[in-house]
Amino acid sequence: MNRDFREHRPPVKMCCQSSGQGKSSAQSSSSGQQPREPSAKSSSSSVSSPATTAKATAYSRLRHIPGPILVLILLGLIQIQIQVVAAGLGQSLHGWRISCSNEGEEVKLDQFNCYNCECKNGFVNCRNTCPPIDDCYIQEKPENSCCSKCKGCIFRGVPYESGAEWSDPEDPCRTYKCMATVVTETVQKCYSQCDDNQLQPPRPGECCPTCQGCKINGQTVAEGQEVDASIDDRCLVCQCSSNQLTCSKKTCPVLPCPMSKQIKRPDECCPRCAQHQGFMSVPGKCFFNNKVYPEKTQFMPDRCTNCTCLNSTAMCQRATCPILECAPEFQEFQDGSCCPRCAVAEVRSECSVKGVTYQNNETWDMGPCRSCRCNGGTIRCSQMRCPPVKCRANEELKLPPGECCQRCVETAGTCTVFGDPHFRTFDGKFFSFQGSCKYLLAKDCLGHTFEIRLTNEGRGTRHASWAKTVTLKLHNLRVNLGQKLRIKVNGTRVLLPYIGTAGGRNVTIERLSDGGAVMLRSEMGLSLEWDGGGFLQVSVPAKFKKRLCGLCGNFNGSARDDLTGKDGRNHVDEEVWHFANSWRVGGPKSCSRKREILAAVPTCDKRKSSFYCHPLSVSPLFGECNERLNPENYIAACRMDVCECPSGACHCDSFAAYAHECRRLGVQLPDWRTATNCKAGWRRNATLSNFLRNEFYGDSSFRRGRKRKNHQLQLQQQKLSRHHRLGTSHNQLEKPGQASNPKDRERQRDEDFIAKHVPSGLLFPRAPDRTPPPLH
Structure with a gap:
């Protein structure tokens, strides 16, 4: 149950989803990201309100009122108290959502031990670990506990938790069950389908005989599993224990809620309360059916x-109907x-089912x-x-x-490459590398069943690549997925759809229905989706x-060690260039740039990136997904891509x-x-005019700043020309070791960085502009 934890506790930044799952900033330091904007806050009311204090004072003044009148007054006050407490029970945590980066890892909350939190899809997601009590009509919250619980029972002076079931020591067939201040006494009925020679007498302390072998209607029942012996009578239940099957029928427990508040599901034996209430205990009184x-x-x-009301517990007897x-x-x-x-x-x-006749006792x-x-x-x-x-x-x-x-099965691992290459690993780690x-993208390093290599291209830029x-x-198959969706198999271009074999298993390559990408699938479970222009997803x-x-x-379930290089050393985020280059394959001709500036991040006008990347934050476009998947990593990727974009539409890669x-x-x-004018295709060439006056993009005022900057640059160049004409040395206008032209200054910074950080072995000569050959 969701709960407002602000009562009697220091304030903590929290957040909620519509499902009521809470999020906390207690561990936001693990993400390195700032909290998102506050979301709509849920209304909350503290149980220890002034109204509650006033009612407590009123109770202390009722001791001198005659009994019959006191009962009526108490009933009215209890109903008021129920409304107040019930209002407090349904609250959720509130605040804003917290981003995280270590996908799948647990996030500790020091103050809230009723929640388990983990990083999922870039958000801190929390799940309430309190026992489910939604069908409990009378609930209470113990002191020093963040969880509400169903109010228990007192039977012969012994307290029992709600849901507890026990039998009479002298008569194992007489059973009792506590359900929210009500104890139901009943006598269970035994049932058996096995032959007499397989029937075993009741075990010590048990009521019913058992059948040797856990089978019913010819179907085997697993150890510890329960089965409804008759779909027409869901209260007749059998259970397998130590290869013996025991079947019995018990009556449904008496519920404290009115019949109008009870519901019964078709596949269940007993009804349950559809609502819950809070209750202030009154010594010596039973609260039943309002x-x-x-x-x-x-x-x-x-x-x-x-x-009968005994010790604030309703003791009820109900007969079990025969089988x-x-x-x-x-x-x-x-x-x-x-x-x-x-x-x-x-x-x-005999019986007849869909034209098939079965003899008596046939299964x-x-x-x-x-x-x-x-x-x-x-x-x-x-x-x-189940x-x-x-x-x-x-x-x-x-x-x-x-x-x-149904059972839980591990999901397939998915690695994504997009844009100015941004990577999301199989375990959810995000990083960028230009x-x-x-490079070796993915390989079965244990079984050597497959290997995937990725070739990046600078496309005439200094820092970016795609x-x-x-x-x-x-196995024996080499597939090359190239630009414009050109596909080669073992060096020969093929038309789609293509069907081949590798290691005795089928491999298919086909265009997806929208025509914007191809999908390669192998019977071993490996699949690749490629759009022919930079987007790749490996599963x-x-x-x-x-x-x-x-x-x-x-792909070990933890994102913390995903930057492990070929030498086995795990790198920090600032060493992505060293990690990535440890997985470089091929010779110098596989590189498309003369010199690699591996750790230099391109810079550009923030207003420009805000304009192009704004649609990721627009609710009518991606709002349905923003609560499921954190867009922060994709927004950051988009901001980087628009800085040095040869096509004019690089932001569309992050959207896709x-x-x-x-x-x-x-x-x-x-x-x-x-809506965003991001057309599908292997490569899009666009200009700013394609996106201006589009309602989903941001403020385009950065254009005026760019014009002013260009004007200032022209004035500076004119000034330098005048100095040259007057015979003034260019170097005299500069500080020692500093270039005056902005492009020269940027080149100087890059060279200084290379000399300081990048080993000379990582600098390669420029390769000819051609598509690298398939892997051999």
């Missing part, structure tokens, strides 16, 4: 249940009876979860029960073929976990990468390409 009953008062919630072998359509109630009975029906020796399967038996012409089916499952961040809930219940050579070609080596199944190496990381990841998370986005 009524207050004094100590030792007897009452009947229905004509089949008798209750019937007839179908519901042949059951009837006699006048005044609490349980149905079988009406007289024709007994037959058959109706899928992995359900099996049936023919019983005197009536079909009786049992169904397995336990509730919660998956971790790197898992998803799936139903394996041929299995009955090298213009050939993915040019991707080469996959898969590998979970079986490759801890087996990979390269720029995409090792973000939209692609949103679709992978199941978020449906509008037609953002048309």
Whole structure:
């Protein structure tokens, strides 16, 4: 249950999703990013309000009021208190969302031990670890606890938690169950389908006999698993323990909420309360069905249940209805009876299902979860029960073929390359690297089943680069994914769709439905999506976990060591250039720039980048995904890409990468390409005029600043020309070691950086402008 933790605690920056999951800034230092703008805050009310204090004072003054009048007053005050407490129980954490960078790792919250938090999709996501009590009608919050709990019971002077079930030591068939201040006493009924020679007497302390071997209707029940013995009577339950099957029927516990507040699901035995209330305990009184009953008062919630108020607990007796072998359509109630009975029906020796005839006592399967038996012409089916499952961040809930219940399976690892190359590793680590050579992107370093190489190209820029070609080596197959979606297999260009084999398994390459990319799929689970212009996504199944190496990381579930170089040393974020170049492959001719300025980050007008990258923050375009996937990394990538963009539309690469990841998370986005004028294609050439006067882009006032800057530069050049004409030496106008021209100054800074940080072995001669050959 979500809770407003501000009461009696120091303020902490928190945030919420619509689902009520809280987020905290307690560990925001791990992300290195600033909190996002505050979101809409939820209303909150503290339980310890002045109104509550006034009511507590009023209670102390009621001791001298006569009993009958006191009961009426107490009932009114309790109803008021219920409303106040219930208002406080439903609050959520609030504040703003916190970014994080270590994908999948746990984030500690020192003050809130009722929440488990982890970094997921760039956000700190928190999950309430309090036991679920949404169907509990009467709740309370113990002191020094952040979790509310369902109010328990007192039975013969012993306290029991709500949901506890126990039996009478002298009569194991007589059972008791506590449900929110109500104890239900009942006698369970036993059931068996096995032959007499397989029937075992009840084990010590148990009520019912057991059947040797855990089978029902011919279907095997796993150890510890429960199964509904009849889908027509969900209260008849069997359980396997030590290869013995025990079946019994218990009555549903009495609930303290009114019948109008109860719901019953088709696949469950008993109803549950649809609402919850807070309750201020009144010694010697029972609160039941919105009524207050004094100590030792007897009452009947229905004509089949008798209750007595003892120690603020309603003690109720309810009979268990007998187990019937007839179908519901042949059951009837006699006048005044609490349980149905079988009406007289024709007994037959066979059953017919969809044209198939089954003899009496014959069994058959109706899928992995359900099996049936023919019983005197009536079909009786049992169904397995599936336990509730919660998956971790790197898992998803799936139903394996041929299995009955869903289970958590590890998701495939995905590595993405986009823009002026930005990388998101298999474990979720983001980094940028502008090298213009050939690099090992991903490889099965343990089994050597596949290898992927990435070739970057500078495209005439000094700092930036983009993915040019991707080469996959898969057993005997070499696939080259080139610009303009040109595909080569073993050195020969092929047309799509293409079907081949590698290591005895099929490999297919085909264009996606939108025509903007190609998809390579292998039966081993490896897949590559390539748009022919710089966007690449590699997916590998979970079986490759801890087996990979390269720029995409090792796929071990932790993003902290994804910058591990070929020498095995883990690098910090400031050493990305050293990490990436350790994975460089190929000779000097694989580089497209004369000199690599590996760690230099291009700089440009912030107003210009804000203009181009603004659509990522526009709600009508990407707002549906902003709550699921943090856009901060993609915004930062966009700001970098527009600084040195040869095509004029480099910002569209970040939009496409973000939209692609949103679709992978199941978020449906509008037609953002048309809205932002980012047309699909292997490479887009555009000018500023393509995006001006578009409502989704930002402030375009940076153009005026650029004009002023150009004008100042012209004036400076004119001044230098006058000095030259007057015979003044150029060097006399400069400080020693400093160039006057802005481009010269930038070149000087780059050379100083290289001399100080970059080893000479990382500087390569310029390669001819050609597509590198496929991997050999």
